[in-house]
Every structure is written in structure tokens, then in C-alpha cells.
Amino acid sequence: METRLEHRGSVTVAVPVGRIDFTTNTAFERALAEALDAGARRLVVDFGSVEFISSAGIRTLITVSRRLSANQGTLALCGLTEPVRQVLDISGLLPMFTTVPSIEEAVARLASPDEATPL
Amino acid sequence: MTSARLHLRIETPGQASLDRRFDLDEVVVGRSTQVDVVVADNAVSRRHARLFRRGDDWLIEDLGSVNGTLVNGARVAEPKVLQPGDVVGVGPGRLIVKAVGARATSSVLAAPSADIDDWPATTLRPATDVLHGAVTGADATSRLRLLNDVHRALAAPISLGDLLELVLDRAFTSVQPEDAAIFLRRDDGELYRAAERHATRASGDLLISRSLARAVTEEGAAAIVNDVQADARFAHADSIVRSGVRSIAAAPLSDVDGCLGMIALYSRAPGRTFADDDLELLVALAAAAALRIRNIALVEEATERRLLGRELALANEIQKSRLTRPPELPDIDVAARMRPARTVGGDLYDFLVVGRHLWFVVGDVAGKGIGAALLMAVVQTLFRAAAPVCSSVEDLLARLNSELCRDNEGAVFVTALAGCLDLDTGTTRIANAGHLRPYRVGQSGLSEVAPERSAVPLGLVDDVIYPVMTLNLGAGDGLVIYTDGVCDAIDGQGRAFGSDRLEPCLQALSQAPAREIVDELFEQVDRFAAAVAQEDDITVVALRYRGHAIDG
Numbered sequence: 001m002e003t004r005l006e007h008r009g010s011v012t013v014a015v016p017v018g019r020i021d022f023t024t025n026t027a028f029e030r031a032l033a034e035a036l037d038a039g040a041r042r043l044v045v046d047f048g049s050v051e052f053i054s055s056a057g058i059r060t061l062i063t064v065s066r067r068l069s070a071n072q073g074t075l076a077l078c079g080l081t082e083p084v085r086q087v088l089d090i091s092g093l094l095p096m097f098t099t100v101p102s103i104e105e106a107v108a109r110l111a112s113p114d115e116a117t118p119l
Numbered sequence: 120m121t122s123a124r125l126h127l128r129i130e131t132p133g134q135a136s137l138d139r140r141f142d143l144d145e146v147v148v149g150r151s152t153q154v155d156v157v158v159a160d161n162a163v164s165r166r167h168a169r170l171f172r173r174g175d176d177w178l179i180e181d182l183g184s185v186n187g188t189l190v191n192g193a194r195v196a197e198p199k200v201l202q203p204g205d206v207v208g209v210g211p212g213r214l215i216v217k218a219v220g221a222r223a224t225s226s227v228l229a230a231p232s233a234d235i236d237d238w239p240a241t242t243l244r245p246a247t248d249v250l251h252g253a254v255t256g257a258d259a260t261s262r263l264r265l266l267n268d269v270h271r272a273l274a275a276p277i278s279l280g281d282l283l284e285l286v287l288d289r290a291f292t293s294v295q296p297e298d299a300a301i302f303l304r305r306d307d308g309e310l311y312r313a314a315e316r317h318a319t320r321a322s323g324d325l326l327i328s329r330s331l332a333r334a335v336t337e338e339g340a341a342a343i344v345n346d347v348q349a350d351a352r353f354a355h356a357d358s359i360v361r362s363g364v365r366s367i368a369a370a371p372l373s374d375v376d377g378c379l380g381m382i383a384l385y386s387r388a389p390g391r392t393f394a395d396d397d398l399e400l401l402v403a404l405a406a407a408a409a410l411r412i413r414n415i416a417l418v419e420e421a422t423e424r425r426l427l428g429r430e431l432a433l434a435n436e437i438q439k440s441r442l443t444r445p446p447e448l449p450d451i452d453v454a455a456r457m458r459p460a461r462t463v464g465g466d467l468y469d470f471l472v473v474g475r476h477l478w479f480v481v482g483d484v485a486g487k488g489i490g491a492a493l494l495m496a497v498v499q500t501l502f503r504a505a506a507p508v509c510s511s512v513e514d515l516l517a518r519l520n521s522e523l524c525r526d527n528e529g530a531v532f533v534t535a536l537a538g539c540l541d542l543d544t545g546t547t548r549i550a551n552a553g554h555l556r557p558y559r560v561g562q563s564g565l566s567e568v569a570p571e572r573s574a575v576p577l578g579l580v581d582d583v584i585y586p587v588m589t590l591n592l593g594a595g596d597g598l599v600i601y602t603d604g605v606c607d608a609i610d611g612q613g614r615a616f617g618s619d620r621l622e623p624c625l626q627a628l629s630q631a632p633a634r635e636i637v638d639e640l641f642e643q644v645d646r647f648a649a650a651v652a653q654e655d656d657i658t659v660v661a662l663r664y665r666g667h668a669i670d671g
Binding site for chain 2: 019021022023026027030052054055056058059062063066089090091092093094096
């Protein structure tokens with residue numbers, strides 16, 4: 001598992017690749033935390049290359065979402081694969097996150113803060 | 120690479136000698152902290168002497184100092200042109216002119232990474248070359264002394280934290296950067312800042328660009344980056360630019376077994392850039408430190424493992440003591456099993472008979488280890504305390520939730536399914552907080568018990584109304600409740616067990632006794648996963664209503 005960080009204007013895009021399970025979540029969590037530590041306030045997580053996310057990974061998303069909203073930041077999830085969507089759906093957490101189909105949409109949405117859905 | 124225009128070796132009382140290159144047109148020497156070269160001694164005037172450039176020449180003049188300025192022992196009356204080898208005396212301080220004039224070209228250094236070839240302000244070369252060429256000529260004695268000193272200090276018993284401090288200490292006295300940091304590699308290869316030091320107050324995070332870190336830690340290069348301000352590679356490293364870092368020298372912490380991280384020195388002083396000599400010293404220091412870091416890391420890891428082992432054993436005890444045996448009642452057939460993953464799990468189940476009602480809960484705490492085990496124990500305690508006084512299953516979950524939401528900054532959450540079965544009628548109410556949907560098994564085969572909507576797990580949001588399903592279980596009808604460890608179990612090829620395998624398995628067992636359902640499901644998962652160690656706890660609870668026992 002690897003998490004790539006990209007910068008698109010004021011938006012930081014995190015691209016995890018692989019399974020986010022209990023073991024690999026540590027690296028995922030660290031990558032996102034580093035982005036936040038470096039001052040990222042508009043974060044998109046692109047799940048296009050994630051085929052599995054465990055509760056540990058979801059916990060990371062919740063923590064990140066909380067940290068962001070405490071700092072007037074925003075988080076959006078994009079490219080949810082079916083298994084990831086299912087986990088979020090069954091656990092009732094889907095409505096807690098802003099989800100958009102594509103990374104471009106996510107970036108566009110976050111780049112204009114007025115239109116971003118507050119979390 | 121272009122070197123600076125004036126290269127001085129600065130020797131002041133009580134300090135290690137220091138090489139500095141000035142890319143300025145004027146260098147002022149004096150006692151004041153506002154000048155370029157500080158000689159802190161009462162025999163030195165605040166602004167004592169000035170070195171300045173005229174064309175390709177550098178000249179020196181006395182700025183009306185009380186005790187005068189000397190060049191090779193002769194007092195400077197008028198501006199005097201400096202030559203390499205000249206020794207300037209300012210009070211007790213000595214400035215040795217190493218090189219003067221227009222930009223001199225130093226050796227072109229090999230750049231092992233194509234990635235950084237087009238990065239003009241950077242020079243890279245294999246650290247091993249730097250090291251082997253290091254101790255030569257007239258500088259040899261002081262350098263050897265420093266290294267010997269370091270080696271001696273490193274030989275004494277020392278903790279990792281103290282060692283890193285010591286290394287930074289030596290880097291500061293020998294190279295005199297404004298800031299220094301040591302980055303170490305974690306198990307997953309990522310670098311983290313393990314220690315740092317600042318000459319003045321901290322001025323933002325010390326960062327390293329990814330490409331530089333890669334060149335140093337993966338390719339074993341020693342690097343100097345000059346003019347960081349102008350370097351596009353640092354476009355995202357805002358804090359470097361903000362804090363005014365102009366030059367970085369970096370060396371790998373490597374030994375024969377590989378790279379442990381890197382040490383980086385930062386300069387913010389205008390006109391001060393790191394030079395080859397600085398890099399040589401840094402590489403030597405880093406090599407000496409790396410051996411010791413490896414050694415300490417091994418010892419600390421062993422200790423940590425022992426501690427962790429103890430902690431896990433304790434967590435295991437907590438967990439085992441909390442899992443209750445399913446109740447044995449004539450009206451109902453119940454079986455349950457939980458198998459923790461490699462460490463200690465966060466799954467839980469519990470039963471409580473209150474009057475003619477069987478209350479049950481199955482949950483999965485997000486996270487592993489002692490924290491999850493303790494939270495699991497908390498949930499069970501709450502369940503046992505709340506169930507007897509709750510009006511309904513949704514009330515029960517709401518109470519658990521509001522307890523777990525209190526001060527839950529770590530966003531620990533628990534998916535949970537709570538149920539209450541009326542032993543007289545078979546009517547069962549189930550409330551679901553983000554948990555996997557259970558299956559109903561019985562005469563009519565298998566069906567998923569899906570609420571009309573999902574609700575979030577416990578511990579995240581206060582005031583949730585949990586969806587409830589009411590099932591009228593007839594004699595022989597039952598429920599199978601499980602946690603995601605079942606479907607997420609993977610085999611050697613990384614395939615998951617999935618509901619595709621779970622459902623046929625349960626279908627075949629739909630009339631089987633509870634014990635058999637649980638055992639057979641575990642058996643199937645184990646056969647599928649073969650010897651692959653599973654990431655998640657696996658829990659299965661099966662219960663079957665036998666019908667009102669008074670008649671039977």
C-alpha cells in the first residue's frame with residue numbers, strides 16, 4: 001500500500017493504492033496526517049485504486065474529517081470502488097462524507113469553498 | 120557548480136575552526152552580533168575590519184578599530200589586497216584566506232540520480248567517495264580529532280534520543296549550520312524527523328524534498344543544495360522557503376546493512392552556503408552515527424517487543440475474562456465463537472437473560488491491541504448495565520452510543536448489533552449501528568435481515584436513531600450474526616472469502632444446530648484461508664429459537 005500526495009492548486013489529493021487494512025492503515029494514516037500537518041485544508045482522497053478498506057481505514061477518514069472541520073477545512077472522497085462504497089454504506093457512514101465521482105469534480109468543488117458541502 | 124567568491128577559514132578562541140564561503144561583496148568582522156564574522160572578544164571592536172570585493176580582488180581595511188587589524192602579522196593601514204594563504208588577525212581571531220576572486224569552478228560531481236540531473240543548484244555524489252577522500256592535507260588533524268571524538272562519544276552506552284542529540288551537537292560545532300535535523304526511516308520506509316536543533320528559535324518545520332530524500336537515502340548520495348529559494352523542487356515545501364533556508368547539506372545514515380535515514384543541515388544566513396568540506400565532515404559524522412543507531416535500534420526494538428508482548432498478554436486476559444458463555448436455556452439454542460487476529464481483537468459478543476427476554480449484542484471495535492480490547496470491555500460492561508433497564512434495543516444502542524461519544528476525540532467507533540428475543544413468543548427486535556446485516560436461517564432457508572436504512576457506528580455522532588427490525592421467529596428459526604473478519608478473510612492469493620462463499624455455506628447449514636453452524640463456518644473460513652494469518656478478528660454467533668419450552 002502506498003499513498004501518493006499531489007497538489008492541485010490549493011487542493012491536496014491523496015491517492016492510496018492497494019488494500020487499506022489494519023496493517024497498511026498505519027501508512028495511510030501517516031500520509032494523510034502529514035498532509036494536514038503541512039497545512040492542507042482542502043483534501044481529496046481518491047479511492048480509485050483501493051479495492052478494500054477495513055474499519056481501521058475508515059477510522060482514519062473520520063479522524064481526518066474531524067481534524068479538517070475543526071480547522072474550517074474540507075474533505076471529499078472520490079472514485080469510490082464498489083467494495084469501498086459498500087463498506088461505507090453498510091456502516092452507515094456514507095452520508096458523513098462528501099463523495100463525488102471524479103477527481104476533477106472533487107478538486108473543482110473544493111477549490112471553490114463556497115460550494116463545498118461542509119462536513 | 121560555482122563556488123563562493125571568498126573562502127575563509129575562521130579560527131576563534133574556544134571554537135572549532137570553521138570554513139565559510141561568502142557570496143557577498145562585503146564581509147564585516149567584529150564583536151557585534153550584527154556583523155558577518157563574529158569574533159567575541161573584548162580586544163575586538165564592534166565593527167573591526169571590512170573585507171570587500173573590487174573586481175576580481177578582495178581587499179581588507181581596518182574600520183578604525185582600537186587594536187588594529189593584521190595581515191600576516193603586519194598592521195593594515197590602508198586597504199590591502201588579499202592573497203590565498205594570507206592570515207588576517209582580528210584580536211585573538213584568525214581568518215585564513217583559502218581562496219579569493221571571481222567564481223572558481225570546483226570539481227563537477229557525479230549525479231547518481233537522473234531525476235536530479237536537471238537540478239542545477241544541487242550537487243550529489245556517492246557518500247562513500249566523499250568519505251574516502253575526506254581526511255587529507257593540512258585539515259587532517261582537526262578533522263581526525265573531531266571524528267575520533269565522535270567515535271569515542273558514540274562508544275559509551277547511550278539511548279537513541281541522546282545519540283541523535285549528540286550527533287546534532289557535533290554537527291553544530293563542526294559545521295555551524297542554522298538548523299539541523301535527523302530523519303530516520305520507519306519500518307515502512309517512510310522518513311520521519313527524529314531530532315532537530317536550531318541555532319536560534321525554531322523557524323518552522325525542517326523539511327526535505329522527496330527527490331532529495333530519495334537520492335540520499337536510497338542511492339546513498341551526499342548532497343548540497345544551494346539557493347533553495349530559487350529551486351522549483353521546493354515549490355511545495357512552503358515552510359523551507361518561508362523560513363528562508365538557502366542551503367542544505369545532506370548525508371545518508373548508512374551502514375553495511377543499508378540506510379537508516381539521513382542527516383540534513385540548513386543554512387539561512389545570506390551568503391553562507393555549504394561547501395565540500397562541510398559535506399565531507401557531515402558524511403563522516405553520519406557514517407559513525409549510523410553504526411551506533413543500528414545497534415541501539417536493535418536493542419530498543421527487542422525491549423519494545425517484550426513490552427508489547429506483556430501488554431498483549433494482559434489484553435488477552437481482559438478479553439477472555441469478558442467473553443461470556445452463551446446461556447443454556449430450554450427455549451433457545453445458542454453458540455458463539457470469537458477468534459482474535461494475530462494480536463488482540465476488538466470483536467465482542469455478549470448475552471444477558473432478563474426475565475423472559477434474551478438480550479444479545481455483537482460488535483466490532485475499530486482498531487486492535489489493548490485499546491480496542493479495553494473498549495470492548497467497556498461496551499460489554501455498558502451492555503450488561505444498560506440492558507436490564509432499557510425499554511428497547513434502540514434505546515440500548517442509544518445509551519451505549521451516548522456513553523461512547525463522550526470525549527471520543529480519537530474517533531474510536533464500534534459497529535454493533537443489539538437484539539432482544541422474547542422467549543415466550545419468538546419475537547425478536549434487532550437494532551443496527553453500522554454493523555453487517557445478520558442472516559435469518561430456518562425452515563424457509565436463508566435471508567438477509569436488512570434494515571431499511573443504515574445508521575452510523577456507536578461513538579461517532581450523538582443522538583442517532585437506530586433502525587430496528589422485528590422478526591417473528593417460529594420454532595426452528597434462527598439468526599446468524601457475524602463480524603467482517605468472516606468475509607474479509609483472505610487466502611494465499613489475496614482473494615476474500617466474501618458473501619459469495621458465506622451464503623451457500625449458511626444455506627447448507629440453515630437447519631443445523633447453532634454449535635454446528637459456528638464450527639462449520641470457522642472450518643470453511645480456515646480451509647479457504649489455509650495458513651494465511653488473518654488481519655481481523657472473526658466472530659460468529661448463531662441462535663435458534665426452539666419454540667416455547669413449556670409445551671415441549
